[in-house]
Amino acid sequence: MRPAGTEVVTEVDGRRLTLSNLPKVLYPATGTTKGEVLDYYVRIAPVLLSHIADRAVTRIRWPHGVAKGSFFEKNAPAGAPSWLTTVSVPTTGSRASSDAGEINFPVIDGLAALVYLVNLASLELHVHQWKVDASGEPTNPDRLVVDLDPGEGAGLMQCCEVALLARDVLAARDLVAKPVTSGSKGLHLYVPLDGSLSSDDSTGLAKEIAEELQAAHPKLVTATMTKARRTGKVFFDWSQNSGSKTTVAPYSLRGRERPTVATPITWDEVEDGASDEFALDQFRYDEVLARVAEKGDLFR
Numbered sequence: 622m623r624p625a626g627t628e629v630v631t632e633v634d635g636r637r638l639t640l641s642n643l644p645k646v647l648y649p650a651t652g653t654t655k656g657e658v659l660d661y662y663v664r665i666a667p668v669l670l671s672h673i674a675d676r677a678v679t680r681i682r683w684p685h686g687v688a689k690g691s692f693f694e695k696n697a698p699a700g701a702p703s704w705l706t707t708v709s710v711p712t713t714g715s716r717a718s719s720d721a722g723e724i725n726f727p728v729i730d731g732l733a734a735l736v737y738l739v740n741l742a743s744l745e746l747h748v749h750q751w752k753v754d755a756s757g758e759p760t761n762p763d764r765l766v767v768d769l770d771p772g773e774g775a776g777l778m779q780c781c782e783v784a785l786l787a788r789d790v791l792a793a794r795d796l797v798a799k800p801v802t803s804g805s806k807g808l809h810l811y812v813p814l815d816g817s818l819s820s821d822d823s824t825g826l827a828k829e830i831a832e833e834l835q836a837a838h839p840k841l842v843t844a845t846m847t848k849a850r851r852t853g854k855v856f857f858d859w860s861q862n863s864g865s866k867t868t869v870a871p872y873s874l875r876g877r878e879r880p881t882v883a884t885p886i887t888w889d890e891v892e893d894g895a896s897d898e899f900a901l902d903q904f905r906y907d908e909v910l911a912r913v914a915e916k917g918d919l920f921r
Contacts, residue, residue, distance in 0.1 A: 636704060636733035640740050647686045647742065653880045653906075655742065661874065661906045662739045666732050668918040669872040675752040677710055677726030679867050680743035687744070687876045697727045698741060705737065706730045708757040728753070744876045747867035751820065759864070765796070765812040765823045766868050767831075768803065768858035772843070772851025777901055780808040781894035783834070783842055783855045788888070790830055799920060800891050802903050804875035804883040807855070808891075809868065811920070820864035827859035871920045874906060882909045885920035 629640045643656035662669070683691045697707045706728040729735050729746070738746075750762040767787065769780040784800055787810055791798050798810040814823060831844035834857055843854045861868050869875065869883045884904040894901030904912070912919075 633733040633736050634731055636702070636737075638733065638737055638740070640736075645686070647683060647744065648878070648880045649686060649688050650878045651880060651905075655740075658744065658874065658880070658906075659736065659739055661880075661910065662735055663732065664910055665872050665906075665913065666735055668913055668920070669870070670729065670731065670735065671918075672872065672920060673729050673746060673748050673870050675728065675730075675754075676748040677708055677724075677753065678729050678738070678870075679726070679747040680738060680741070681745035681747065681876055682742045683744050683876050684742045687878065691876055694743070695724045695726060697725050698738075701727070702737065705734055708753050710753070710757075710759060744874045746870045746873040748870050749864070749867050750823070750862055751864065761816045761818060762814055762820055762823050762862065762864075763816055764814055765827055766861045767798075767810040767812075767827055768856075768861050768868065769808040769810065770851075770856040770858055771807050772848070772854050772856060774853040775851075775855055776898065777802075777807065777903075778894060778898040779841065779855050780806075781891045781901065783838075783857065784808050784810060784891050785895055786834055786838060786842070787830065787857070790833060794830075800886050800888060801871050801920065802884045802886055802901070804869065804873070804881040804903055805877060806903075809883065811871075820862060824859065824862040827862050831857035831859045872909065877903075879903075880906045882906050884909050884912070885918070887919060 631638055645655045646652055647655050680694045681691050682694055707725050708728055709723045709725050711723055750764050750766055751759050754760050769783050771780055788798055796812045798812050801809040803809050834842045835844040842857055843851055844857050871883050871885055873883050875881050881903040890901055
């Protein structure tokens with residue numbers, strides 16, 4: 622690695638990359654710099670990359686840090702290197718590329734691609750529930766995802782309570798969920814699928830489960846998106862399974878005040894969180910690195 626003015630030129634997996642503004646503070650509340658963000662992603666890459674492989678990646682970028690504005694970026698960045706893998710995917714409800722009805726998403730297929738995109742201040746990496754095949758065509762989803770989002774007056778403790786209820790409802794359908802703290806306010810539940818369901822089918826299944834839980838626990842769970850009806854409750858967001866929707870990837874940083882991460886956890890931790898509001902919190906990136914070193918990849 623060698624300095625080049627305010628830049629650093631390095632080689633990652635045989636790819637020449639220019640990293641810029643490494644001392645720039647991206648999280649003012651903690652003083653976390655862009656260099657530390659890049660270091661986190663390089664160190665977490667051995668577990669992160671397998672969970673975003675073959676998935677079109679939407680990024681949320683904070684060029685001036687989390688205290689200032691951000692923007693979503695779906696298309697591959699202008700001026701992207703020729704070696705960056707991309708895939709053109711039909712889309713609805715989004716800004717399309719020059720090919721009408723399609724977006725030219727990047728695919729992170731290795732460490733060089735990850736470092737290149739993170740260097741653009743892409744703090745958050747969001748992916749769909751489906752992958753693309755060898756020809757670049759979207760496949761049926763290989764997972765069902767639920768976002769447990771606490772309304773005003775509710776918190777992570779209530780999300781843990783709902784997660785335990787959802788685990789039982791899913792188990793009755795022979796489905797096994799993996800819990801992940803969202804890095805924001807709530808929890809995500811991931812359920813592996815065998816690829817036989819379309820996105821519409823998995824969305825319908827998630828909505829069915831949401832409505833079942835709402836009917837059984839109306840004071841705790843809502844399946845309705847209207848924010849006014851979420852007070853004191855947890856929104857069971859089934860819509861994450863729509864073919865056009867994305868969810869922040871496990872092990873991705875979040876653009877919050879602190880550098881928190883979407884973190885895989887154990888069901889024991891969820892049970893503790895459901896009984897004690899101080900037992901579970903969102904995890905910082907340094908805590909996540911320590912957890913992976915101690916526990917391995919809980920999302921494997």
